[in-house]
Amino acid sequence: MREHQAMAVTADKVLGEAGKSVQSFWCRYFTFYDTLNEAIPYREMIADNVTLSGARLGDHVLDAGTGTGNIAVEVLARGARVTGTDFVESALEMCRRKAPAGSFVFADLTKPLPFGDDSFDQVICCSVLHLLDDASQALSVSEFRRVVKPGGRVVVTVFGAGFSSLRVYRETLHRHRAQHGFFATVRLGVRHLFATLRILYYVAQIRRRERSGKHKFLTGEQLRELIAAAGLEVRSVERIFAGQCWVGVGEKTARG
Numbered sequence: 001m002r003e004h005q006a007m008a009v010t011a012d013k014v015l016g017e018a019g020k021s022v023q024s025f026w027c028r029y030f031t032f033y034d035t036l037n038e039a040i041p042y043r044e045m046i047a048d049n050v051t052l053s054g055a056r057l058g059d060h061v062l063d064a065g066t067g068t069g070n071i072a073v074e075v076l077a078r079g080a081r082v083t084g085t086d087f088v089e090s091a092l093e094m095c096r097r098k099a100p101a102g103s104f105v106f107a108d109l110t111k112p113l114p115f116g117d118d119s120f121d122q123v124i125c126c127s128v129l130h131l132l133d134d135a136s137q138a139l140s141v142s143e144f145r146r147v148v149k150p151g152g153r154v155v156v157t158v159f160g161a162g163f164s165s166l167r168v169y170r171e172t173l174h175r176h177r178a179q180h181g182f183f184a185t186v187r188l189g190v191r192h193l194f195a196t197l198r199i200l201y202y203v204a205q206i207r208r209r210e211r212s213g214k215h216k217f218l219t220g221e222q223l224r225e226l227i228a229a230a231g232l233e234v235r236s237v238e239r240i241f242a243g244q245c246w247v248g249v250g251e252k253t254a255r256g
């Protein structure tokens with residue numbers, strides 16, 4: 001762990017002006033982000049990512065692009081250890097408060113990871129890689145392969161091509177109503193109306209960047225190819241998050 005901390009570098013030293021403006025976008029988004037924890041499809045996506053990784057008691061998991069640390073919290077709840085990385089310092093600070101048992105260090109996924117080979121039992125990267133371009137997506141997954149131990153799994157969830165936040169919102173209300181009833185769902189909708197509108201606005205900005213080629217949402221086949229091209233054996237590729245994301249599982253074979 002000390003090695004990880006020593007290798008960690010701060011955002012100011014690494015990010016240029018463009019990177020800082022992206023950081024400020026995420027800082028604003030994070031003010032509202034955890035409202036998603038009330039949405040059944042989001043909670044399921046977090047739990048499924050950890051389940052698919054196969055993380056067990058005592059394992060050490062890398063949560064790449066940890067954001068507000070929801071994957072990290074779930075990993076810790078299952079008795080595994082976690083190192084979360086992100087390129088937004090304020091997110092890392094939030095995670096340190098929220099999950100003091102975890103370790104949180106700066107890492108920009110457009111660059112090699114600050115960890116040695118075979119450092120982790122599993123790697124999870126949830127809802128991050130679609131924010132990168134082609135080359136950085138390929139670099140990230142090959143870095144995940146490098147830092148995971150032989151036999152370990154890499155779980156990657158990305159926005160699917162044609163991602164619709166309205167479909168996620170509709171399914172969230174539908175599932176909440178089925179579980180908790182009509183009036184509880186209306187109360188939830190009213191309580192989180194402002195935060196929900198902000199989240200829809202931020203996702204609309206992400207979609208706009210995708211249309212301008214700065215981000216790349218993937219088809220299931222493209223995610224499969226990305227994982228395979230990094231030298232991982234593809235175990236599964238499935239729809240998740242109200243069918244709007246893809247989750248792919250790759251394994252580093254014992255041959256390495």
Ligand SMILES: C[S@@+](CC[C@H](N)C(=O)[O-])C[C@H]1O[C@@H](n2cnc3c(N)ncnc32)[C@H](O)[C@@H]1O
Pocket residue numbers: 026064065066067068069070071085086087088091107108109110125126127128131132
């Ligand atoms: C939608 S959030 C996902 C957070 C978390 N993994 C989850 O599933 O809730 C995307 C995260 O990716 C991070 N991110 C985006 N581009 C990145 C990059 N180049 N390097 C590291 N993290 C990045 C953002 O800071 C943000 O925390």
